[in-house]
Amino acid sequence: MTETAMNQTGATRAIDWADPALVQRVARRHRKDRMLRVAGLVALLTACLMLAILMASLLWSGHSAFTQTHVTLDFEVAAGKVNADKPGKGNYRGIVAEALKTRFPEVTSRRDQKALVGILSNGAQYILRDAVVANPDLIGTTVTLAVPVSDPYDQLAKGQIDVDTPEENRRLDDREIAWFHKLEAAGSVSRPLNLALLVNADSRFPELAGLSGALWGSFYALLVCFVISFPVGIAAGIYLEEFAPKNRWTDLIEVNINNLAAVPSVVFGLLALVAFIGWFGMPRSAPLVGGMTLSLMTLPTIIIATRIAVKAVPPSIRDAALGLGASKHQVVMGHVLPLAVPGILTGTIIGLARALGETAPLLLIGMNAFITQAPDGIMDSSTALPTQIFIWADSPERGFVARTSAAICVLLAFLVVMNGFAVYLRKRFERRW
Amino acid sequence: MTLTMEQSPAQAGAAQGAKITARDVNVHYGDTHAIQSVSVDILDKTVTAFIGPSGCGKSTFLRCMNRMNDTIDICRVTGEILLDGQDIYARSVDPALLRARVGMVFQKPNPFPKSVYDNVAYGPRIHGLAETRADLDGIVEDSLRRASLWEEVKDRLHQPGTGLSGGQQQRLCIARAIATAPEVLLMDEPCSALDPIATARIEELIDELRESLAIVIVTHSMQQAARVSQQTAFFHLGVMVEFGDTSHIFTNPDDKRTQDYITGRFG
Numbered sequence: 001m002t003e004t005a006m007n008q009t010g011a012t013r014a015i016d017w018a019d020p021a022l023v024q025r026v027a028r029r030h031r032k033d034r035m036l037r038v039a040g041l042v043a044l045l046t047a048c049l050m051l052a053i054l055m056a057s058l059l060w061s062g063h064s065a066f067t068q069t070h071v072t073l074d075f076e077v078a079a080g081k082v083n084a085d086k087p088g089k090g091n092y093r094g095i096v097a098e099a100l101k102t103r104f105p106e107v108t109s110r111r112d113q114k115a116l117v118g119i120l121s122n123g124a125q126y127i128l129r130d131a132v133v134a135n136p137d138l139i140g141t142t143v144t145l146a147v148p149v150s151d152p153y154d155q156l157a158k159g160q161i162d163v164d165t166p167e168e169n170r171r172l173d174d175r176e177i178a179w180f181h182k183l184e185a186a187g188s189v190s191r192p193l194n195l196a197l198l199v200n201a202d203s204r205f206p207e208l209a210g211l212s213g214a215l216w217g218s219f220y221a222l223l224v225c226f227v228i229s230f231p232v233g234i235a236a237g238i239y240l241e242e243f244a245p246k247n248r249w250t251d252l253i254e255v256n257i258n259n260l261a262a263v264p265s266v267v268f269g270l271l272a273l274v275a276f277i278g279w280f281g282m283p284r285s286a287p288l289v290g291g292m293t294l295s296l297m298t299l300p301t302i303i304i305a306t307r308i309a310v311k312a313v314p315p316s317i318r319d320a321a322l323g324l325g326a327s328k329h330q331v332v333m334g335h336v337l338p339l340a341v342p343g344i345l346t347g348t349i350i351g352l353a354r355a356l357g358e359t360a361p362l363l364l365i366g367m368n369a370f371i372t373q374a375p376d377g378i379m380d381s382s383t384a385l386p387t388q389i390f391i392w393a394d395s396p397e398r399g400f401v402a403r404t405s406a407a408i409c410v411l412l413a414f415l416v417v418m419n420g421f422a423v424y425l426r427k428r429f430e431r432r433w
Numbered sequence: 434m435t436l437t438m439e440q441s442p443a444q445a446g447a448a449q450g451a452k453i454t455a456r457d458v459n460v461h462y463g464d465t466h467a468i469q470s471v472s473v474d475i476l477d478k479t480v481t482a483f484i485g486p487s488g489c490g491k492s493t494f495l496r497c498m499n500r501m502n503d504t505i506d507i508c509r510v511t512g513e514i515l516l517d518g519q520d521i522y523a524r525s526v527d528p529a530l531l532r533a534r535v536g537m538v539f540q541k542p543n544p545f546p547k548s549v550y551d552n553v554a555y556g557p558r559i560h561g562l563a564e565t566r567a568d569l570d571g572i573v574e575d576s577l578r579r580a581s582l583w584e585e586v587k588d589r590l591h592q593p594g595t596g597l598s599g600g601q602q603q604r605l606c607i608a609r610a611i612a613t614a615p616e617v618l619l620m621d622e623p624c625s626a627l628d629p630i631a632t633a634r635i636e637e638l639i640d641e642l643r644e645s646l647a648i649v650i651v652t653h654s655m656q657q658a659a660r661v662s663q664q665t666a667f668f669h670l671g672v673m674v675e676f677g678d679t680s681h682i683f684t685n686p687d688d689k690r691t692q693d694y695i696t697g698r699f700g
Contacts (some may be wrong), residue, residue: 246506316543320606322504324556324613325533335545 058412062405068194068207069157070146071120071183073099075128079140087136092125096147104179112175119179121148123208146190148207151399153180157189160398171398197406201374202383202391206399209392211407213374217287217367217382218356218414224291224378225355229298230348236299237306237344242332261300268296269361277365285366285381293365294355301354305347309340342429349422353415359386385411452477452617452647453498458512460493460502467493470512471673473666475617480643482662482679483651486699489668491651495619498649499535500528516617533560536615540622542602544594544609549586552594552605553577556613572612580608581638600631607638611646618642620650624657636661655695659683667691 016022075095082090097117101107107116124147131145132138148154152171155161157180167173172180183189200210240257244250272293276282282289313336321331362368368387375382383391389411392404453475460468468490475481475498483491493502500521502508514521521531533556544552553573556562563569573590577583582604586597594605603623610618620639624632639648639661652658658665659679666676667688675682675691686692693699 314543316539316541317545318504319501319537319539320543320545320609321555323499323501323532323537323539324559324609325529325531326555326559327529330559339546 058405058408062402062407062409064158064160065197065399065402065406066194067158067191068196069149069154070190070192071149072144072146072188072190073103073120075099075143075145076102077128077132077139077141077143082132082139084136084139087133087139088129090129090132092129092132096120096125096128103183107179115176116179119149119153119176119183121150121207122205123148123203146192148196149189151206151397152176154207155398156180157184157191197403198410201372202370202388203372204370206395206397206403209400209403211385211388211410213371214383214385214388214407215410216374217290217388218384220287220375220378220382221290221294221362221367221384222352222356224288225294225298226348226352228292228295229302229351232295233299233302233348234306234344237303238310238332238337240303241307241310242328242336257300257303261304264360265297265358266360266364268293269364271296272361273364283379283381285369285371285383286379287367287375287382287384288378289365290362290367290384291378293361294358297358297361298348298351298355301351302344302348305351306340306344309343309347310336312343313339342426345425345429346422349418349425353418353422356414356418357386357411359390362387363390385414450476452517453649454513454515454518455494455498456513456515458494458497458510458514460490460497460511461509462505463507467671468497469671471668473673473676475647475649476664477616477647478643478645479664480639480648480650480662481664481666482658483649483666483668484653484655484658484694485668485674486694487653490671491666491668492621494668494673495621495649495651498617498619499532499537501532501537503528530560533613534615535617535619536610536613538603538606538610538618538620538623541626542599542606544597544602544605546593546595548591549577549594549597549605550590553608553612556609560613562613576608576612577605579611579642580604581634581641582608598631600627600634603627603631603635604638607635607642611642615646617647617649620648622651622653625653632657655683667694669694 076098077095081095082092097113100116100119101113104116107113127147128143128145131143149157152161153176156172156177161170161172163170163177180189196208196210198210198215199212200208201213203209236257240250240254244253272289276289276292277284317335317339318331321335326334362384367382367384368391369381369383370391371381371383385407389404389407392400392407451474453473455474456472458468458471459466471490471494473481483495485491496502497510498514498521502510510522516531516535520526521535545555547555550573553576554563554569557569557572563572574583574587577586582601585601586605594602597605603626607618607623624635627635636657639650642648650658650661662679664677665679665682667674667682667686667690669690675686675688677687682691683695686695
């Protein structure tokens, strides 16, 4: 632009809108807009692709664990083998072995008969026992029951054992495979939904292992975590935002809370190990200690969420209440807190969801123990979902590979449910004005 | 402020019939001297308008009169403000009770996200002004009638106050403020977010309310000040330039700056 043009007033200054330089500049601007859009789209698609790959690989490797191969056999519960007065005591192992021998009368050598029993899971005898204990009238009759097969046969049924590999490199030899095919041909093999995955506790045998102990452990730990961190977090957040004087001390506290949210979780595990278990003598592997450890992590998240939600309450509402002569606590309890609730709840649930997936601190306080019974309360030893995944991923049995992925799917399902609940609460409590 | 048996300058200088007497009020925001030595008398059953360009301190001074500035950490108020001869900044005065006696209506309508009824009943409830449910119903109806809103909302008392139109919301805020039976009503640009028809209704309302209480209104509109007020104070750069009868200020101001402002030379 020339000097004279600059000096003219806006109303009379002539601008050549068709100036090539200007047109070029506009074109460049449009190109940049497009590039930004494309870059954003590419980034989004990449993220979606990663997520899809993750989910697909989990489902691919985990889907087989959602079913379990069963064999239906006739078990002769002879009165001689089970005492009618004490149905819990009895030679069920013998009954199970007998049932298989009846099915395979051609197998006569002791060694082969021993191998034959290996078709069924070690848990078959207990399933039979539980059925008889539940209904003692069964003693003296023949019970037809579907029982799980052991892990190698489960793998065979699911096509994960390649029959073309040399016999010595296979987990099942030709003879064993032939037995199984005979059962299949007789229509005795079925593959129902693997309910054991949800209702059983952990086990050495993959076909019996389930997540019940881990689910209850995680539930109790999160309960403890919630009971501690929710009220403390809200109270601390409100105090800092509404009551605390703005000085160097509160600045220091604020910085530290923000730092606390970024501390690696394994550090909290060490702290819990030293303080809760070492000094206070709390039980190892207990959901109580797990929950307390997790609440150390959730607390800063809830405090920060509370402060943000409280800060977002429009000042005009505070002014209105103060202008009517409301006292500080009436303003906070009657107006600020109700309006901040959706934000606080969302932050809390996100914090709890993070705690649900947290592994490292729980490993340090021993929640990765091998425990075959679901906990009855917060003081019982137990595992949690992520540590259970850790244990299974570490196990050598082939069946645990699929179960690890299946457990991850269960964990992810719970996270999705929790986040969905957060969205619901936010929509439910959000007030518009 | 020292407690002496003698009369303070403000008590000595208080005009007859003054509801609020302010003497030598200074307000500092941190290092900024926002209000410089302002003295004014607010008469009972009178509308006093504060006019002046943006940032002149008229709202700040208004908020001194019910101690709303207390909520701002860096704000410091010196000088004397007396309500019926009593220093409102004295230690013995509870700001919460003071604000019930000196009500306030804000620039933007700010009803609580509650029902119309609960909005109006809020003040009486927190101060325990109603013994029974019937008392409270009476106060709510009376306040809504005085705010000339009753006819419009009597069938939807239990619907959200935030669902009303802008003008209705502002009248709801006025009803809410007068429900605690204040002696003074402070209005901080109450019509700046409203359309001309809603503004006219609020102005009528101000004229009716004047019969029972003292009103102080901050306004950007000189026409509004001329229409609704009997007394006018002109603020400029934190100083009260001129204070007197509205007719006098608008027709024959003493100060050159007032003259320039009301004729639209600046502001």
